[in-house]
Amino acid sequence: SFFQQLLLCLCASETRTVWKRNAAGVEWDECRNYMKVLLSRQGGLFICGTNAFNPLCANYTGDTLEMVGETVSGMARCPYDPKHANVALFAEGNLYTATVTDFLAIDAVIYRSLGDNPALRTVKHDSKWFREPYFVSAVEWGPHVYFFFREMAMEFNYLEKVVVSRVARVCKADQGGSQRVLEKQWTSFLKARLNCSIPGDSHFYFNLLHSTSPIIRMHGRDIILTVFSTPSNSIPGSAVCAFDMEQLAGVFDGRFKEQKSPESIWTPVPDEVVPKPRPGGCAVRGSKFNSSNSFPDDMLTFVKTHPLMDEAVPSLGQRPWIVRTMVRYQLNKMVVDTNAGPYGNQTVLFLGSSRGTILKFLVTPNRDNTVTSNNVFLEELEGYNPDRCGTDSPQARQLLSLTLDRISHSLLLAFPSCVIKVPVARCQLYSRCMK
Ligand SMILES: *[C@@H]1O[C@H](CO)[C@@H](O)[C@H](O)[C@H]1NC(C)=O
Ligand SMILES: *[C@@H]1O[C@H](CO)[C@@H](O)[C@H](O)[C@H]1NC(C)=O
Ligand SMILES: *[C@@H]1O[C@H](CO)[C@@H](O)[C@H](O)[C@H]1NC(C)=O
Ligand SMILES: *[C@@H]1O[C@H](CO)[C@@H](O)[C@H](O)[C@H]1NC(C)=O
DSSP: OOHHHHHHHHHHTTTTTOBBTTTTTOOOGSSOOOEEEEETTTEEEEEEEETTTSSSEEEEOOOOEEEEEEEEEEETSSOSSSOOEEEEEEEEEEEEEEEOTTSSSSOEEEEEEESSSOEHHHHHTTTOSSSSOOOEEEETTTTTEEEEEEOOOOOOSSOOEEEEEEEEEEETTHHHHHHOSSTTTTTSEEEEEEOOOESSSSOEOOEEEEOOOEEEETTTTTEEEEEEEEEESSSEEEEEEEEEEEEEEEEEEHHHEEESTTOOEEEEEEEEEEGGGGGTOOOOOOOOOOOOGGHHHHHHHHHHOOOBBBBEOOOGSSSEEEEEEEEOOOOOEEEEEEETTTOEEEEEEEETTTTEEEEEEEEOOTTSOOOOOOEEEEEEEOOOOOOHHHHTTTTOOOOEEEEETTTEEEEEETOOOOOOOOSSSGGGGGGHOOO
16 A cells, blocks of 8 residues: 555665654654564474564574575564554464454454465455454364454444454364355354353453463363453453363354344344354365365355354353452453472462553362362562663553463563563562461
8 A cells, every 4th residue: 555655665764764753653663573473383483573564474593593594475474563463373384373464454364374275364354254353362272273352243233332352263174165155265264252251130241352371271171261351441350261162162063143134133043044064164074075165155155154153152150260350450461370389280370460560369270160269369479670671651561471481480571661570489478388
């Protein structure tokens, strides 16, 4: 686009000028090469950067961080604008990315590329598939890759815009549709709402997903922990909800949701009108439909027009494991240590807050992972350090990422202007705890 060309020129000229801000109001900072994808791959690193609104990807050596080979386009793999959220993951040699493919961030995509499988994407400019999504994370589980994100809801007939959180999935074996329907697009893309709420007379929802854990084993089940908050125009609150992966996958076997006409409300699709084989499924080797290219057109058309499931994914125990309301901060980052404690068999959750502090909880669910009232709040750690970070403001305290370094038993906190390392435990401060 013209605007992008202009920005590229402005970014190029940055190297020759010392202007702090251009006439269009774009911060020169945005011209830098922001690393938005950083994945380890066969001993090296695969990195994509915004490259002054012209995203590029390349391999790097793991030890000396030198570029190896040619660069490839970052389009649909990395956003143009450093402010846009994106997700990337390698699964079976293919790169799965969730990002925007254009400069104005209108075309959101879940894209697969760089492997032996054909490149596939989500349907372009179809608000049933995505409506202003904000991608949070992705995990590989069984035959699928799951994506966690939030977006503008389409299924409510409210006038105001409501953001909800979702999980979507695609089959790793997907080869795209037929030449008539969904060619070079996912035939297995389905999505469902995530239900993180406090039951009661008037149900209280935490609608904004901020962070998810990797899949962890708890009492023999695969579960994923998530951090949600309320929107800024609501009562301030944050919650940690847990989802059982079996239960989550089960929602995709349930009913589909549809809106018969633009004026009607969204209703579940009756089973008898759902085509066969079941839309959104993976092709089965040795069956009549052994590749997604051979799926019948009516089935593909149904998937294309019905990506949303009727049921929401219930959280484990039907309520959050941890709730913080009416506090001045929002919880938005999380790491889980599943090998904590003197015997390495305890689960400790570290939650990053919008004030740059870390809240630490001991999580002790019962055998079926439901009763969680026995979770223990251990301590609040000061993460942000104005002396070391050189400044202090609400913006400077925004936690960009939180990671656990198991080897050094510490947390790494990235802020806009500094990285802080904090030990995971400070037992010397609690002499009784040491005993
Ligand atoms: C990066 O490395 C992988 C694995 O060695 C290779 O297949 C690929 O072609 C390389 N280049 C890019 C741009 O991905
Ligand atoms: C799928 O089935 C067809 C016949 O129905 C067969 O020709 C083809 O080799 C099969 N492909 C795979 C990948 O099994
Ligand atoms: C969310 O879960 C609660 C508790 O089980 C339930 O009452 C409510 O209807 C669910 N909401 C949605 C949208 O499914
Ligand atoms: C952890 O291991 C210790 C020692 O084997 C045991 O006493 C304790 O019950 C275990 N705790 C959990 C939560 O499994």
